[in-house]
Amino acid sequence: MSAKTLYDKIWDLHQVRCDDDGTALLYIDRHLVHEVTSPQAFEGLELAQRTLWRKQSILAVPDHNVPTIGLEHGITDPVARLQVETLDANCDKHELTEFKMGDSRQGIVHVIGPEQGATLPGMTVVCGDSHTSTHGAFAALAFGIGTSEVEHVMATQCLIQKKSKNMRVRVEGSVTPGITAKDIVLHIIGQIGTAGGTGYTIEFAGVAITNLSMEGRMTVCNMTIEGGARAGLIACDQTTLDYVNGRPFAPQGSDWGKAVAFWGDLHSDEDAIFDHEVVINACDIAPQVTWGTSPEMVCSIENNIPDPSLEADLVKAGGMSRALEYMGLEANLPFEQVYLDKIFIGSCTNSRIEDLRAAAEIARGHKVAPNVKLALVVPGSQLVKQQAESEGLDSIFTEAGFEWREPGCSMCLAMNADRLEPGERCASTSNRNFEGRQGQGGRTHLVSPAMAAAAAIKGHFVDVREL
Amino acid sequence: MEKFEKFSGIVAAIDRANIDTDAIIPKQYLKSIKRSGFGINLFDNWRYLDPGEPGDDNSKRRLNQDFVLNQAPWDQAQILLGRENFACGSSREHAVWALMDFGFKVVIAPSFADIFYNNSFKNGLLPVALEGEQVDQLFEQLARNSDFRLSIDLEKQRVVNANGLEMHFEIDPFRKHCLLNGLDDIGLTMQHADAIKAFEQQYYDQLPWLK
Numbered sequence A: 001m002s003a004k005t006l007y008d009k010i011w012d013l014h015q016v017r018c019d020d021d022g023t024a025l026l027y028i029d030r031h032l033v034h035e036v037t038s039p040q041a042f043e044g045l046e047l048a049q050r051t052l053w054r055k056q057s058i059l060a061v062p063d064h065n066v067p068t069i070g071l072e073h074g075i076t077d078p079v080a081r082l083q084v085e086t087l088d089a090n091c092d093k094h095e096l097t098e099f100k101m102g103d104s105r106q107g108i109v110h111v112i113g114p115e116q117g118a119t120l121p122g123m124t125v126v127c128g129d130s131h132t133s134t135h136g137a138f139a140a141l142a143f144g145i146g147t148s149e150v151e152h153v154m155a156t157q158c159l160i161q162k163k164s165k166n167m168r169v170r171v172e173g174s175v176t177p178g179i180t181a182k183d184i185v186l187h188i189i190g191q192i193g194t195a196g197g198t199g200y201t202i203e204f205a206g207v208a209i210t211n212l213s214m215e216g217r218m219t220v221c222n223m224t225i226e227g228g229a230r231a232g233l234i235a236c237d238q239t240t241l242d243y244v245n246g247r248p249f250a251p252q253g254s255d256w257g258k259a260v261a262f263w264g265d266l267h268s269d270e271d272a273i274f275d276h277e278v279v280i281n282a283c284d285i286a287p288q289v290t291w292g293t294s295p296e297m298v299c300s301i302e303n304n305i306p307d308p309s310l311e312a313d314l315v316k317a318g319g320m321s322r323a324l325e326y327m328g329l330e331a332n333l334p335f336e337q338v339y340l341d342k343i344f345i346g347s348c349t350n351s352r353i354e355d356l357r358a359a360a361e362i363a364r365g366h367k368v369a370p371n372v373k374l375a376l377v378v379p380g381s382q383l384v385k386q387q388a389e390s391e392g393l394d395s396i397f398t399e400a401g402f403e404w405r406e407p408g409c410s411m412c413l414a415m416n417a418d419r420l421e422p423g424e425r426c427a428s429t430s431n432r433n434f435e436g437r438q439g440q441g442g443r444t445h446l447v448s449p450a451m452a453a454a455a456a457i458k459g460h461f462v463d464v465r466e467l
Numbered sequence B: 001m002e003k004f005e006k007f008s009g010i011v012a013a014i015d016r017a018n019i020d021t022d023a024i025i026p027k028q029y030l031k032s033i034k035r036s037g038f039g040i041n042l043f044d045n046w047r048y049l050d051p052g053e054p055g056d057d058n059s060k061r062r063l064n065q066d067f068v069l070n071q072a073p074w075d076q077a078q079i080l081l082g083r084e085n086f087a088c089g090s091s092r093e094h095a096v097w098a099l100m101d102f103g104f105k106v107v108i109a110p111s112f113a114d115i116f117y118n119n120s121f122k123n124g125l126l127p128v129a130l131e132g133e134q135v136d137q138l139f140e141q142l143a144r145n146s147d148f149r150l151s152i153d154l155e156k157q158r159v160v161n162a163n164g165l166e167m168h169f170e171i172d173p174f175r176k177h178c179l180l181n182g183l184d185d186i187g188l189t190m191q192h193a194d195a196i197k198a199f200e201q202q203y204y205d206q207l208p209w210l211k
């Protein structure tokens, strides 16, 4: 038998059938559902009088619209409230598992899936959300789908898919102190570009990746979509098993042993062939900051803001100039002279306990700079929040002048009240710096939690290693 | 889904790479629980000078007259011409619904983000990927002629116009078949219900902890 990549193995395990032209039906194990991309799917099912194929595959949670403050008043925006109520009603009607607002397990869909053990190695995981790639950290084939596909999975437990190509990104060697998973993945995107992974499933490998905790691995896989690939994968190892063991939805008793034996094969074979391979030296990676309006517009904190007049490709130079204009930045400016209005620590990229610990470590004993109007910390889930509070992280943040909020997507996409006003500049631990992403006219710089906390304290960007 | 018929339409161009789905339809409009009504907010941040919220009376908002879709004849465009990595970012199918609700039937670009590409076919929007040089050529022709039209023939996989321009595009045969016949994916998959059941049987025998 020929050598297989991890992606090949998971694909083969789930392929129900395949036509000669490669159009396949792929079986889906776990379907995560949230309020924004599901209402039209439920409605479509009803109109066609179809039923749900496998209800127990679904785990639903409201996250995009939920307020992060004043939960006791519910959602005040009537349009957003209707959307969350629609999810509740659909889940009640079809008897689906949902962690409603107020549930002690509620949180961002990509945080709660792994936290509950609902994401397991070897699974196929889908959700109507592009950051479903997060779950690939568990050697699960996980990718975002549109609403029509949400409906398709509900009705048939399958998706019509064509296999993508295999890419491997190897991050060799160890990172230097102060470098986090976020810096690794931003650096990778800077190297391959936002369309570099289009048509591929990317497997992340190398010592710098396997040295990461599960939280760090999720951060890396989360942003695979920003590199253009729908799915990112990391092989299953002891770190994976230690994380999964004992979680509510994880196999228990004798099933655990069987599962672990099976999961032992969830890695690429030694001589497996990748269509494309990228090698990165971990020691080259410095703390990263984005300066433009696409995640590939990123550079090291040690560099200055890039200069479009030095770019030979004219279309690219035009894009750079437009981005700098939107961002209100001058070429060649050092990052230390870029002052911030708001700080956002949260999102499915960086809102897990380890992220909060890293930010708190920097914030401890300091004060948020006076020019920073708002510094938000939004834990990824109620369970992360509880854990952080039991470690006293909330008081470190609040004493430093940060606001400690309730879990949700919050200012990652500003569907609720947390947002940037036009022209405001934000250091954000989220994943997208698109125009208007955090509020119309808002300016987003993507960074790691430690870099965001350091920027909050100084009021401007600073190399976290020099603190 | 409606069948995709051959047609000829006005082409509007947006000369930017990496147009993201947040730009195509900003997040505040994702609060809707319907599939329709998004066209008026297509490219909202570029189309209007003041910020908008769902439920606003858009006729009272200030239009950005510099934006192509606010200008004749492009306010009637059915074909959108873009650059690399069109519709990257979020998986929101609302981006496709908004483009179609506005009146677009085809988007031409050198490359598309995967999820958007996929979502398009589920709704009858045809994404046409052409070579970068061909796209350059279309941009140039459009710059010289504001009433630039193209005919799209999916059956023959051709983009043509009255001036003799002719370009061929590639498309997956299965997707082409579904578009031409207006076929519903779920209905097609349901025909394999027995195969799915048989698959499940052996699958859960092999992986009992997932049952």
Ligand code: SF4
Binding pocket: A063, A064, A108, A109, A110, A129, A131, A347, A348, A349, A408, A409, A412, A413, A430, A431
């Ligand atoms: S935190 Fe941001 S990226 Fe993640 S699911 Fe929510 S909106 Fe999407």
